[in-house]
Amino acid sequence: MSAISISGLNKHYARVHALHDIDLTVERGEFFGLLGPNGAGKSTLINIVAGLTRFDTGHVAVLGHDVVTAYRQTRRLIGVVPQELAYDPFFNVREVLRIQSGYFGLHKNDAWIDELLAALMLTEKAGANMRALSGGMKRRVMIAQAPVHRPEVVVLDEPTAGVDVELRKSLWAFIRRLHREGHTIVLTTHYLEEAEALCDRIAILNHGKLIALDTKQALLMRGIGHTRRVCITTEQPLGRLPETLEKKVRRQEGNQLELRLDKSTDSVMAVLDALRAHGAVITDLNMEGADLEDVFVELTQTQKV
Structure with a gap:
């Protein structure tokens, strides 16, 4: 039985x-990315x-239960971290988690709540x-609210949006822990390196x-393109790059330049010659295969509306 099964789904606004x-379908125990x-x-x-949200046509089930006709069962089986920060301003942290747990009939859940608070470094903020x-x-x-009622499926919609790097790392560690403990994880994220590091299977919409x-x-x-990273050092900042290279720039920070080249049409030597002609002294050259960002950009930019 799949954790989530979707077929023929259509929705209009x-x-x-x-x-x-x-x-x-998302299989039980899977770490699934939705990009x-x-x-x-x-x-x-x-x-x-x-x-x-209601839909127009199709079928959606969570662990075999229809999300429309068996709504109460499916809500107990799934925990969701919403993209937007939505909270009740009249309660403290522990009360919020107790209330969320109580919605699903778990009234003596303090031991698990304490564990969640500790895992997410919220113990000192509980009150x-x-x-x-x-x-x-x-x-x-x-994020603590999603697994507080011990659902089998946890869905995280942009869980690390707007947080600093250190917090992102601690949240990754907690999400990995949930997965190791047997939860099915569905993750949406704009951080493609996050999906590449965490997810087993990926769907792109x-x-x-x-x-x-x-x-x-x-x-x-799939071999969509190649990323060529060229690190350069010059006596003076390069300023604007040659027009032939501008469209190939992926990142430019200080003396580091990363270009996205098409392996079938772009010559590395021609790129190096253009940089040298522009006054660059090249100190390092590193070429790597396509990463998830390359695949994502290629697929989403070439698809016709």
Whole structure:
């Protein structure tokens, strides 16, 4: 039995076709990534799975239970971290988690709540009112709410959006722990390195259509482009690069320049010659295969609306 099963799913908002004939499954125990640009339909899909948004046609089930006809069962089986910070300003952190747990009939759950507080470094804030917390602390509380009633499936919609690097690392560690303990994880994120590091299988949505669904390794082995990283040092800053290279720039920071080259049409030697002609003294050259960002950009930019 799959953790999440979706077939023939369609959703319209007025004249906008938000989801087009989506078919996908998430297996039990899987770490599944759901990627796509803004407006691709990721949050709509998650809200449908969570039973929070109605859909037009299709079938959606969580652990074999229909999200429409067996709504109460599916809500107990799934925990969701919303993209937006939504909280009750009248309660402290521990009360928020107790209330969330009580919604699903777990009234003596303090031991697990204490464990969640400790894992997310919230123990010292347990008695603090939600209004008094920083944005990062509020995000941790939102993440703690998802597994507080011990659901088998945990869905995280942009869980690390707007948080600093150190907090992101601690949240990754907690999410990995949930996965090791047997939870099925569904993650949406704009941080593609996050999905590449965490997810087993990845689906990519664009304009409401499922344009890719495969293992991470299979996506990376498609051979879409090559990323060439060229580190350069010059006596004077390069300033604006030659026009022939500007469209190939992926990142430029200080004396480090990363270019995205098409392996079938771009010559590395021609790129090096253009840089030298521009006054660059090249001190290092590193060439790597395509990463998930390359695959994502290629797929989403070439798909027709």
